[in-house]
Amino acid sequence: MPTGILSYSAYIPRYRLAHEELGSALGMGGGAGSRAIASYDEDTTTMGVEAARRALGNGARPAALYFATTAPAYFDKTNAAAIHAALDLGSEGFALDIAGSARGAVGALRAAAASGGLAILSDLRTGKPGSSDERDGGDAAAAFLFGPGERVIAEVLGEASATAEFLDRWRRPGEMASGQWEERFGLEAYLPLIRDASSRALAAAGIEQADHVIVSSPHSRAARTAARELVGRVAEEAPAIGYAGAADPGIRLASVLDRAGADQSILLVVAADGCDATVLRTTEAITSHRAEKPVAEQASGGREVRYATYLTWRGLLDRELPRRPEPARPAGPPSARSESWKFAFVGTKCDDCGQVHVPPRRVCVGCGATDHMSRAALAGRAGRVATYTVDRLAYSLSPPMIDAVVDFEGGGRYTLEVADAGPEDVDIGTALELTFRRLYTAGGVHNYFWKARPV
Amino acid sequence: MASHGIHDRVAIVGMGCTTFGEHWDSSADDLLLDAAEQCFAATPALAKADVDAYWLGTMNSGQSGTVLSKPLGIDYKPVTRVENMCATGSDAFRNACYAVAAGAYDRVMAIGVEKLKDTGYSGLVRSNVAGDGTAPEETLTAPAAFSLLDPAYCEKYGVDPHDMRQAMTHVAWKNHVNGAKNERAQYRTEVAKDRIAAGAGKVAGRLGVMDCSGVSDGAACALIVRAEDSHRYTDTPVFVKALSVIAGPASGPIDSSYDYTTFHEVVACATDAYAQAGITSPREQISLAEVHDCFTPTELILMEDMGFSERGHAWEDELAGVFDLDGELPVNPDGGLKSFGHPVGASGLRMLFECWLQFRGEAAERQLDSPQLGLTHNLGGRPGSCVSFISIVGANQG
Numbered sequence: 011m012p013t014g015i016l017s018y019s020a021y022i023p024r025y026r027l028a029h030e031e032l033g034s035a036l037g038m039g040g041g042a043g044s045r046a047i048a049s050y051d052e053d054t055t056t057m058g059v060e061a062a063r064r065a066l067g068n069g070a071r072p073a074a075l076y077f078a079t080t081a082p083a084y085f086d087k088t089n090a091a092a093i094h095a096a097l098d099l100g101s102e103g104f105a106l107d108i109a110g111s112a113r114g115a116v117g118a119l120r121a122a123a124a125s126g127g128l129a130i131l132s133d134l135r136t137g138k139p140g141s142s143d144e145r146d147g148g149d150a151a152a153a154f155l156f157g158p159g160e161r162v163i164a165e166v167l168g169e170a171s172a173t174a175e176f177l178d179r180w181r182r183p184g185e186m187a188s189g190q191w192e193e194r195f196g197l198e199a200y201l202p203l204i205r206d207a208s209s210r211a212l213a214a215a216g217i218e219q220a221d222h223v224i225v226s227s228p229h230s231r232a233a234r235t236a237a238r239e240l241v242g243r244v245a246e247e248a249p250a251i252g253y254a255g256a257a258d259p260g261i262r263l264a265s266v267l268d269r270a271g272a273d274q275s276i277l278l279v280v281a282a283d284g285c286d287a288t289v290l291r292t293t294e295a296i297t298s299h300r301a302e303k304p305v306a307e308q309a310s311g312g313r314e315v316r317y318a319t320y321l322t323w324r325g326l327l328d329r330e331l332p333r334r335p336e337p338a339r340p341a342g343p344p345s346a347r348s349e350s351w352k353f354a355f356v357g358t359k360c361d362d363c364g365q366v367h368v369p370p371r372r373v374c375v376g377c378g379a380t381d382h383m384s385r386a387a388l389a390g391r392a393g394r395v396a397t398y399t400v401d402r403l404a405y406s407l408s409p410p411m412i413d414a415v416v417d418f419e420g421g422g423r424y425t426l427e428v429a430d431a432g433p434e435d436v437d438i439g440t441a442l443e444l445t446f447r448r449l450y451t452a453g454g455v456h457n458y459f460w461k462a463r464p465v
Numbered sequence: 466m467a468s469h470g471i472h473d474r475v476a477i478v479g480m481g482c483t484t485f486g487e488h489w490d491s492s493a494d495d496l497l498l499d500a501a502e503q504c505f506a507a508t509p510a511l512a513k514a515d516v517d518a519y520w521l522g523t524m525n526s527g528q529s530g531t532v533l534s535k536p537l538g539i540d541y542k543p544v545t546r547v548e549n550m551c552a553t554g555s556d557a558f559r560n561a562c563y564a565v566a567a568g569a570y571d572r573v574m575a576i577g578v579e580k581l582k583d584t585g586y587s588g589l590v591r592s593n594v595a596g597d598g599t600a601p602e603e604t605l606t607a608p609a610a611f612s613l614l615d616p617a618y619c620e621k622y623g624v625d626p627h628d629m630r631q632a633m634t635h636v637a638w639k640n641h642v643n644g645a646k647n648e649r650a651q652y653r654t655e656v657a658k659d660r661i662a663a664g665a666g667k668v669a670g671r672l673g674v675m676d677c678s679g680v681s682d683g684a685a686c687a688l689i690v691r692a693e694d695s696h697r698y699t700d701t702p703v704f705v706k707a708l709s710v711i712a713g714p715a716s717g718p719i720d721s722s723y724d725y726t727t728f729h730e731v732v733a734c735a736t737d738a739y740a741q742a743g744i745t746s747p748r749e750q751i752s753l754a755e756v757h758d759c760f761t762p763t764e765l766i767l768m769e770d771m772g773f774s775e776r777g778h779a780w781e782d783e784l785a786g787v788f789d790l791d792g793e794l795p796v797n798p799d800g801g802l803k804s805f806g807h808p809v810g811a812s813g814l815r816m817l818f819e820c821w822l823q824f825r826g827e828a829a830e831r832q833l834d835s836p837q838l839g840l841t842h843n844l845g846g847r848p849g850s851c852v853s854f855i856s857i858v859g860a861n862q863g
Contacts, residue, residue, distance in 0.1 A: 333587050334606065340598030348597045367719060369599065375716040397617035397725045399670040401609035403587075413605050415613060417721040425601040425718050438620050449598065457598040 014165035019064030020264040022308040035317035045252035048149040050323035057151035058132035065153035074104040074127030078114035095353035113282040126157040133255030148252025152260025168214025173284035200232035211287035220277035227281035249309035265305035339453030358383035366421030429461035470741030471566040476695035476702035479508030485683035485806030493580040494536035500684035517570035518543040522557030522577035523810035550845025552854035555813025576686035579808035611760040612670025617725035622777035632780035633761035644800020646830040651806030681806030685814035707741035707857040717849015731770040734853035752836030755816035816841035824860040
């Protein structure tokens with residue numbers, strides 16, 4: 011039985027920062043295009059959950075999660091554990107962060123391929139105002155489920171790596187921007203590494219030229235130059251959302267898988283402090299098991315925000331907040347007790363009368379039965395607005411806060427913040443779906459929970 | 466539900482109420498003492514030394530009976546601190562009444578206080594219980610929670626949102642007209658309807674700041690004795706006809722059958738209170754109602770929950786002036802939470818204070834023509850998840 015990618019999905023956040031807006035705000039040249047930006051309530055963990063949920067849409071329950079990012083929401087705490095909880099995977103299994111450089115993406119993919127796990131590549135790219143990192147970065151996530159089976163859509167044919175220590179790009183923990191050496195130096199360092207790893211990987215796969223080629227690197231010029239050398243038979247149509255760090259190879263691989271035919275080869279080159287080249291080949295199954303939401307479709311949508319809004323969302327502009335107390339940080343023991351509720355939106359259903367409760371209750375609201383409950387997972391359920399409000403007084407990084415009373419298909423109701431929407435997008439009856447978000451950060455603790463967004 | 470009530474068994478024989486407002490110069494201690502001293506001064510036959518026990522209502526201005534015993538210098542007597550959200554002051558009164566009715570004490574005081582203006586924040590500040598961060602109350606503000614009523618009500622009854630907005634404006638306008646006539650009220654100016662409407666939507670949903678109750682400091686109190694002893698202390702006691710507190714299962718926010726156009730807790734509370742008081746036609750029998758107008762849509766819903774208006778028609782009654790000071794059933798003649806202000810622990814007792822004044826003919830410009838029965842009401846919490854209090858008091862026994 012073949013082993014390889016079983017399913018995949020990308021997540022591109024809804025918001026965009028147009029280069030023109032950035033340029034005009036800073037009084038410099040803008041140019042065409044835009045970058046994808048995570049909303050104020052998103053981070054690499056929440057975006058990773060989005061991508062992973064989509065990749066696991068078939069109900070798969072991977073035994074291991076490998077989470078790669080250059081922008082972890084926490085250090086000294088496993089972010090993959092929060093993702094594991096949000097995916098409602100129970101307590102068994104492995105969840106690992108591979109945090110640091112963009113090369114972590116390859117680590118996650120290789121580990122998942124070796125063990126039959128889920129690789130989650132998620133990144134949020136920041137830079138100093140006016141920098142090329144700020145302008146040319148992008149926020150996104152992608153997830154790839156590996157395993158054996160007849161439904162494998164792409165197999166790994168060969169891979170090769172090269173490693174070198176040189177000072178091209180660096181960032182100390184806690185800083186929001188990276189340092190970079192002079193561009194020419196990095197270019198000269200990378201190109202031989204890319205040529206070396208790519209030729210060895212292609213040789214291992216037994217092919218001379220790949221149908222599809224992806225070259226991803228934080229050194230954008232090295233990536234562009236190498237891509238001109240390593241031409242694929244089919245031109246890449248990479249999404250124009252900006253360089254997405256550890257998620258960049260994932261987003262672009264997902265984009266290729268969206269379009270590739272059966273029995274086509276893909277050379278995936280990631281150049282970060284060395285170079286890792288992987289050759290994959292699609293199978294017949296690719297034609298019927300593509301991601302539900304193609305990368306191109308997600309990349310083409312988007313709502314532009316002002317530069318000041320972007321700065322505020324990233325914490326780079328210290329704005330006056332409403333004269334309301336800051337919310338309390340979520341407490342450890344209650345959060346642990348309600349793990350399946352808080353992280354996976356699991357409630358209870360009364361065994362006697364069928365009433366659904368979110369959060370779980372021990373005494374049924376419908377019939378009063380006590381402790382006659384079974385679990386009811388609602389994260390994937392469709393919802394509708396029963397009533398709603400726009401709260402202009404609430405503490406929020408992005409006022410006004412919109413809240414809706416959401417009734418779920420099959421039972422259950424909860425009051426949730428509405429994400430990725432303006433007041434004009436919500437009315438009684440509006441269809442909503444759940445999305446995992448960071449409600450706020452208080453006392454150094456991120457408050458992860460679910461919001462609802464218009465479908 | 467067996468609710469026997471204590472109809473006409475206890476009476477209020479003295480009351481005090483500070484002005485409500487931004488009392489930068491007064492602490493909660495000062496406010497408590499001011500209200501109590503005012504009460505004792507007006508009740509010469511009953512001195513502080515004669516009071517057997519106290520019930521203190523405060524939501525957030527201190528904990529334990531010492532919050533009262535210290536500023537009043539109470540010498541080793543029972544003091545119970547009561548908290549029941551916005552029904553705090555009312556529940557202190559209720560428990561004080563029960564103690565007298567039970568025969569445990571002869572003379573007791575119920576007193577409520579809140580010092581809201583020391584927090585540095587606008588609006589109420591909750592004291593958070595350590596939680597998992599998933600409760601909407603963590604972030605959604607009180608005006609936003611009550612603004613949920615507006616679109617739900619319009620949707621259910623097919624009310625034109627413009628008409629609903631006008632009715633909400635009328636509530637604020639009416640309560641300011643009344644409060645302007647009240648020397649103790651926080652806001653003593655009438656506010657033109659177009660000014661109220663102009664601010665709509667600036668706080669939450671379609672609520673503007675003029676749709677919200679006043680955030681204020683204040684204290685109020687009542688002396689309670691057995692009804693048969695009441696004339697020893699005053700010629701005009703106020704008799705307690707009914708007391709009801711209802712807490713629901715707080716299921717509205719998680720149960721799709723709740724439609725955000727009613728407070729089930731208030732309906733149950735009114736049913737209980739009317740049964741205790743023998744009221745069958747509340748709109749005809751009640752002379753004045755002091756209700757919990759925390760936000761303007763709340764008052765409209767309450768009119769229906771208490772049986773003053775038919776379902777879906779409170780907005781029309783409001784606009785027709787039914788609840789105006791000179792209307793069929795004056796509601797919040799003292800200005801309500803809206804204009805009098807809402808120092809949480811004091812509000813329920815403030816409502817009783819208006820009944821006290823009205824029955825004694827001391828309500829000045831607001832005086833109603835020989836009122837006989839007054840209703841006071843508080844709602845603590847949010848739509849679908851709250852406690853409700855109703856008292857019915859009368860100028861006469863029987």
